[in-house]
Amino acid sequence: MSNLNSGDLAAIWQITIKSMVDEELISQTACDLWVKECRLDSLDSETAVFAVENEMKRNIIADRYSEMLASQICKVIGYKPAIVIITDLSMAPEIVRLSHALYPTDIVRQREEASRDAAVDAAALAEDDNTEMNALIREAYPGIVHDDEDRSAPAAEPVSSERRLTYNEDYTFDNFVVGNSNQLAHAAALSVADNVGMKINPLFIYGPSGLGKTHLMYAIANRALKRDPNMKVIYVKGEEFMNQLIEAIRVKSNAAFREKYRRADMLLIDDIQFIAGKESTQMEFFHTFDALYEDHKQIIITSDRPPKELTTLEERIRSRFEAGLITDIQPPDYELRLAILKNKAQHNHMDVPMDVIEFLANNLQSNIRQIEGVIKKLGARNLLSGLPISMDMVITTLPEYLRDSEPVGDTVTRILEIVARRYKVTSQDILGSSRKKEIKNARNVAMYTVRVITKMSLPQIGAIFSRDHSTVHSNITMVESALTTDPLFEATVTEIMKEVKRVGG
Ligand code: ADP
Ligand code: MG
Numbered sequence: 001m002s003n004l005n006s007g008d009l010a011a012i013w014q015i016t017i018k019s020m021v022d023e024e025l026i027s028q029t030a031c032d033l034w035v036k037e038c039r040l041d042s043l044d045s046e047t048a049v050f051a052v053e054n055e056m057k058r059n060i061i062a063d064r065y066s067e068m069l070a071s072q073i074c075k076v077i078g079y080k081p082a083i084v085i086i087t088d089l090s091m092a093p094e095i096v097r098l099s100h101a102l103y104p105t106d107i108v109r110q111r112e113e114a115s116r117d118a119a120v121d122a123a124a125l126a127e128d129d130n131t132e133m134n135a136l137i138r139e140a141y142p143g144i145v146h147d148d149e150d151r152s153a154p155a156a157e158p159v160s161s162e163r164r165l166t167y168n169e170d171y172t173f174d175n176f177v178v179g180n181s182n183q184l185a186h187a188a189a190l191s192v193a194d195n196v197g198m199k200i201n202p203l204f205i206y207g208p209s210g211l212g213k214t215h216l217m218y219a220i221a222n223r224a225l226k227r228d229p230n231m232k233v234i235y236v237k238g239e240e241f242m243n244q245l246i247e248a249i250r251v252k253s254n255a256a257f258r259e260k261y262r263r264a265d266m267l268l269i270d271d272i273q274f275i276a277g278k279e280s281t282q283m284e285f286f287h288t289f290d291a292l293y294e295d296h297k298q299i300i301i302t303s304d305r306p307p308k309e310l311t312t313l314e315e316r317i318r319s320r321f322e323a324g325l326i327t328d329i330q331p332p333d334y335e336l337r338l339a340i341l342k343n344k345a346q347h348n349h350m351d352v353p354m355d356v357i358e359f360l361a362n363n364l365q366s367n368i369r370q371i372e373g374v375i376k377k378l379g380a381r382n383l384l385s386g387l388p389i390s391m392d393m394v395i396t397t398l399p400e401y402l403r404d405s406e407p408v409g410d411t412v413t414r415i416l417e418i419v420a421r422r423y424k425v426t427s428q429d430i431l432g433s434s435r436k437k438e439i440k441n442a443r444n445v446a447m448y449t450v451r452v453i454t455k456m457s458l459p460q461i462g463a464i465f466s467r468d469h470s471t472v473h474s475n476i477t478m479v480e481s482a483l484t485t486d487p488l489f490e491a492t493v494t495e496i497m498k499e500v501k502r503v504g505g
Contacts, residue, residue, distance in 0.1 A: 004043055008383055013040040015376050016072050022369070025068055034060055035069075041086070048073055048081040051088040058085050075373070076380040078397055165233040165268075167225045171218035177343050179336025182212060185327045189216045192298060193223035196231070196266060200325045202289075202299035206306050207329035210367030213302040216329075217268050220300060224266060234264040238272035238303075245281055245288070258288045266298040273303045275313060282314045289320060299324075332368060337361040340368060344375045350382065352389050359394060374398060411454055411500070412464060418499050419446040422492065431465060445493060447472055448479040453500055 066083040074080035248257035307321040345352040416427040423442035458469035
């Protein structure tokens with residue numbers, strides 16, 4: 001892997017960064033502050049070398065993020081490298097670099113100063129000083145609504161959590177693939193985007209993680225912002241919204257809190273299931289909600305469950321939610337998985353053969369985030385090795401998704417356990433020499449199941465059961481003929497097969 005050029009390294013690094021943020025292992029702000037500007041300098045079979053601009057960054061990354069970096073890179077390239085971080089002053093801002101060039105003898109002093117300044121920044125950050133934090137965040141995020149726009153907001157509020165959205169092309173309706181499981185949510189979202197605050201309010205989207213709730217929420221905002229770039233859209237995570245609310249109540253700034261949110265034309269509350277159960281909080285939430293609602297401000301809420309299952313929620317808030325539109329997103333069916341795989345492959349300019357697409361659509365059933373992750377991994381693998389994407393690559397890159405890749409020994413153990421349970425005997429009985437009828441039956445069924453599921457040869461199976469291959473053969477033949485004549489037996493064996501496959505998935 002020594003032939004990676006800087007373009008390859010940059011691409012691998014981009015994929016790694018995006019997956020860290022997507023999987024919410026690091027906040028966007030922390031990523032922008034510490035991780036994003038690192039440069040992946042080299043990558044071989046053992047070590048990933050990163051360069052950063054100064055000692056402070058080096059220390060922070062080494063302390064807090066190196067383990068995460070190693071495991072994320074592992075997800076991309078298939079093995080876990082040791083992380084080495086070096087400093088490269090040429091990465092520092094222009095002005096520092098220039099002064100080095102002009103006064104080479106001063107480099108040491110400059111370095112000391114740079115790292116002292118950096119240490120001051122770090123200390124300020126560590127203390128969570130809002131002024132320092134805001135300055136840094138302001139640089140990283142020109143779009144954020146800041147405390148200084150609203151002096152009365154609670155002082156302890158983490159600014160990064162609540163974002164004034166600007167147009168963002170990652171999550172749009174254009175790149176949202178519609179299928180049976182999400183078409184109602186999609187239609188509702190589209191209608192909201194085109195009739196902000198006027199038609200469906202609030203819009204409540206629920207469903208399990210990784211199925212596109214946040215994507216749809218952003219898509220609404222993006223579409224509305226494209227039409228009207230001045231629209232004020234505030235995005236906040238449910239948990240954070242609640243924390244702010246609790247704090248506002250504590251410092252008695254309810255009115256200010258309400259006012260702040262009231263200035264939004266569109267309020268997005270993502271993952272509201274973390275809503276607190278306290279009565280005072282709910283009352284304030286109710287009033288905030290009402291104020292926005294009365295002003296025809298658009299409210300969009302997502303949750304992992306429907307309002308009626310938000311058990312700590314007061315009845316009148318629930319009925320407010322229910323007054324709008326509640327729509328769910330279900331796990332994708334095969335057709336949608338197929339369409340999403342094709343879409344993501346195309347989007348990433350990857351050439352993925354149809355057998356691979358079909359295989360993945362069959363095996364990646366639970367969520368779309370996972371599908372995206374797998375496509376990214378294959379893309380990185382393709383880039384690194386120069387090999388075309390193929391089933392061979394899938395097998396070596398993604399063993400965790402392959403039921404067939406389970407060590408055969410584990411499958412056999414499981415088959416023995418499942419059959420033993422059905423026949424109320426033990427695995428030892430099955431492997432032993434008893435000729436009792438139910439043990440013999442269990443043994444024959446186990447041999448048959450092992451043969452069908454693992455496709456082992458007769459002598460291999462014989463070795464497991466301490467029988468010669470002709471005994472294995474005649475036992476399996478016996479089972480096969482009983483299957484055609486005895487429906488009850490057939491049902492039992494089918495159940496066993498199903499169970500073996502289910503546990504394996
Ligand atoms: P949730 O908020 O429901 O946990 P997200 O909206 O974060 O899920 O979606 C997870 C990932 O899957 C995102 O990268 C998103 O772009 C992608 N995704 C989800 N649904 C779709 C879809 N229908 N079409 C294309 N990409 C999707
Ligand atoms: Mg989400």
